[in-house]
Amino acid sequence: MKRNDVCPAIFFYFFAMLIFIYQPAAAQQYDCNFKAPVINIDFGNSSNQKDINLLPIENYQKVTDDGCPADGNFSFVPYTTNCFGGNWHTLREDHTPNDIGGRMMVVNAAETPGIFFIHYITGLKPGTTYEFSVWLVNICLYGPCGTVYSPDINIAVSSGENNIALFATGIILPTQQPVWKKYTGIFTIPAGANVIAIKMDDNANGGCGNDFAIDDLQIKECRMMPPPVTVAKHLLPVVAVLPKQFKKPVTLLVAKEMPLALLQSKKSKPSITDIPLTIKPAAPAVVKIDKLPVISIPLPLSTRANLLIKKIETEETNLLIEVYDNGEIDGDTVTIYHNNQLLVAHAGLSAKPITLKIKVDKEHPHHELIMVADNLGSIPPNTSLMVLTANKKRYEIFISSSEQKNAKIIIDLKEL
Structure with missing residues (x-):
């Protein structure tokens, strides 16, 4: 963000989980029993600073103790306040709970998209499945701006020149108050991979918006647990989360009075949305969730994880879609949604395809197809070929x- 610019204005919340693009994880058939984190990056605190980006990165530079870094800069700080004339959220503390003077990574995007985070790790075991997670918050407030930019971050887990997994957050839209969101994804370490790189790059341009903070990156080992013989299935209600009240040490408070953040108390910690986990009620706070706009999403999409397995860009076309059973026909049935609208209900998979046609043009540039398993057939899981x-x-x-x-496929009109 330029110092005379302001962040884009968008008046609704977008709840997004980390999207799994690259798919080597056949272990998805089972549930994971996660161990304690083997990697935990919280950027330290004021007395124990832990810097990560020590290697030179094109288009980005580290600045020291600057809570309001300029375009193309990042810093590790415990809070932000009154940045760029109040066009950023004021973050009175980092995301890490119960720390004192804890730091986060604040990034002001460069005008050119590119890598802003590189970290190399060792000690992960080949053949083992892990969960990667990270907390992110769009720190832009509302306001008129030229071209609208929001963070759109890709995360690569790689070994040498080979990608092990690629994740994407999707566009992280601005909110009325700072909302930390958790993004997670699963990957498996291949044989011979001794040094693993975690790289993050921002797909969006900077200069107007596209400013964010990162905290609490973790990698947890997944102990695969076979499903029990019988499972009682209960759909848990989605419950709103409101933050607890925390007091920051005197050393972290700013001497002059801070501008009021929209719907946010000065003493309250930013609202936290843990995705895809449901959120339990906390102590009463300033914001009333029942005043927020409600986005209507079909129940099978809102109660299950929607993993992105393919993203395609195409020129204008009449897209032909054919869905077959993959392998032995074992009674699998599926329901297909198109942009959250029911398209096909309870269709059986066989050697004869389920055939659909979708028009991709300037009036219909974005399409999301979500495949919902109605059952697992006689040979779990529910598998198909599209x-x-x-x-x-x-x-x-x-x-x-x-x-x-669920499995999600995105088709976008290619920009010429």
């Missing part, structure tokens, strides 16, 4: 879904 034909290009997508996880 064949997309766009102009002269053919895409084959192998899909695996369960009663906990």
Whole structure:
């Protein structure tokens, strides 16, 4: 963000989980019993500083103790206040709970998209499945601005020149008050991978908006647990979360009076949304969630994880979609949603395809197809083959879904 710019104005919340793009995780058939974190990056605190980006990064530079870094800069700080004439949220503390003077990474995006975070780790075990998680918050407030930019972050887990997994947050929209969101994804370490790199790059331009904070990166080992013989299935209600009240040490308070953040008390910690976990009620706070706009999402999409397995860009076309059973026909049935609207209900998978057509043009530039498993058939999980034909290009997508996880495919109109 330039110092005379302000952040884009968007008046609704967008709840997004970390999207799994690259898919080596056949272990999704089972649930994970996560151990304690083997990697925990919280950037330290005022007395124990832990810097991460020590290698030179093109288009980004580290600045010291600057809670309001300029375009193309990042810093590790315990709080932000009154940045760029009040166009950023005031973060009175980092995300890490119960720390004193805890620091977070604050990033003001460079005008050119690119990598802003690199960290190398060792000690992960080949053949073992892990969960990666990170907390992010868009620190922009509302306000008129030229071109609207919001953070859109890719996360790569790699070994040497080979990607082990690629994750994407999707666009992180601004909110009326700072809202930390947790993004998670699963990956498996291949044989011979001794040094792992975690790289983050921002797909969006900087200069107007696209400013964010990061905290509490963790990697946890996944102990695969086979499903029990019988499972009682209960849909838990989605419950609103409101923050606890915390007092910061005197050393972290700013001497002059801070501008009021929208719907946010000076003493309250930012609202936290843990995705995809449901949120339990906390102590009463300033914001009343029943005043927030309600986004209507079908129940099978809101109660299950929606994992992105493929994203395609195409020129204008009449897209042909064919869905087959993948392998032995075992009684799998599926329901398909298109942009949160029911498209196909309880269709059986077989050697004969379920055939759909979707128009991709300037009036219909974005399409999200979500495959919901109605059952697991006689051979779990629910698997299928989706064949997309766009102009002269053919895409084959192998899909695996369960009663906990849906599969999502995104088709966007290619910008010329």
